[in-house]
Amino acid sequence: MxxxxxxxxxxxxxxxxxxxxxxxxxxxxxxxxxxxxxxxxxxxxxxxxxxxxxxxxxxxxxxxxxxxFRVNAAPDEEGLIVRAGARRPIGSRAAGLVEELLSPDLSDDFEVVHSSFAVGAVLEQFVERPTQEVGYIVRGKLDVTIADKTFTLSKGDSFRVKGQPFRWANPYSETCEAVWVIAPPVY
The missing domain is CATH 1.10.260.40 (lambda repressor-like DNA-binding domains)
Known part of the structure; x- marks a missing residue:
């Protein structure tokens, strides 16, 4: 059925x-x-x-x-599938950061985001929001500061931010790609 x-x-x-x-x-x-x-x-x-x-x-x-704006999905995929070429741009508008929504929409209890951090991109100011976030590094390296601790993360590493102030930087020679799960949605 x-x-x-x-x-x-x-x-x-x-x-x-x-x-x-x-x-x-x-x-x-x-x-x-x-x-x-x-x-x-x-x-x-x-x-x-x-x-x-x-x-x-x-x-x-x-x-x-x-x-x-959404890219039209095939009728049997609407609300279920997001094709690579049909991701909706979202994000913080920070220089050097491109974010795309991997979730079909924003109506769930969480959102999944693909983030690309350009070489040299930095979020100077801490961000603090009432969310729980988990990130997974798909490619490259990223420095993440959570509260007062800084971590260098590489491909395969993951992290969690639970309502704490955080910021990030990519001082490395390669673009970093990460997948974030954020609850509740913020975009």
């Missing part, structure tokens, strides 16, 4: 992002200068936002506009 999975939508992603940021419908509506009803309709896919609305929502939710 085959169970059909509900197709995840722009509205579901927007709702997940809003909730991940601890925003209420009213908070987002106030920021956008829109009604709570309109925001609710967008989140339930009953109303389609304009490109200007999407820009405003992306700014309010601190994500790139491109992260809100």
């Amino acid at each position: 085959r169970h059909e999975q509900p197709v995840k939508t722009l509205g579901a992603d927007l709702r997940a992002l809003r909730k991940a940021r601890g925003m209420k419908l009213q908070d987002l509506a106030d920021t956008l200068g829109r009604s709570v009803g309109w925001v609710s309709q967008v989140e339930r896919d009953m109303s389609e936002p304009s490109i200007n609305d999407l820009r405003d929502m992306a700014r309010a939710l601190d994500v790139s506009v491109s992260s809100l």
Whole structure:
């Protein structure tokens, strides 16, 4: 017996992002200068936002506009499969860091992200967020500072950050690639 999975939508992603940021419908509506009803309709896919609305929502939710667009998947893959050429860009916008969503959408209790750290890329300031994160180094090396301890990680190594301040740097001669699992989603 085959169970059909509900197709995840722009509205579901927007709702997940809003909730991940601890925003209420009213908070987002106030920021956008829109009604709570309109925001609710967008989140339930009953109303389609304009490109200007999407820009405003992306700014309010601190994500790139491109992260809100999806590449169409084959009908039987929607919500289940993410092809390598169909990953959605997301991320912190830190120089030298490219992040792509490996999860089909943002509506789960976690997200999986592919990160590429360019040679010389550095996150200067500590980041601290109410998440649990596990990273796995796929290629290269990366220095990760968690609280007051710095670790050099190589291919095959993994780490966990549990609501602690962290930062990273790639002072090495090769791009570092990592896969991160983050709960709850932050993008």
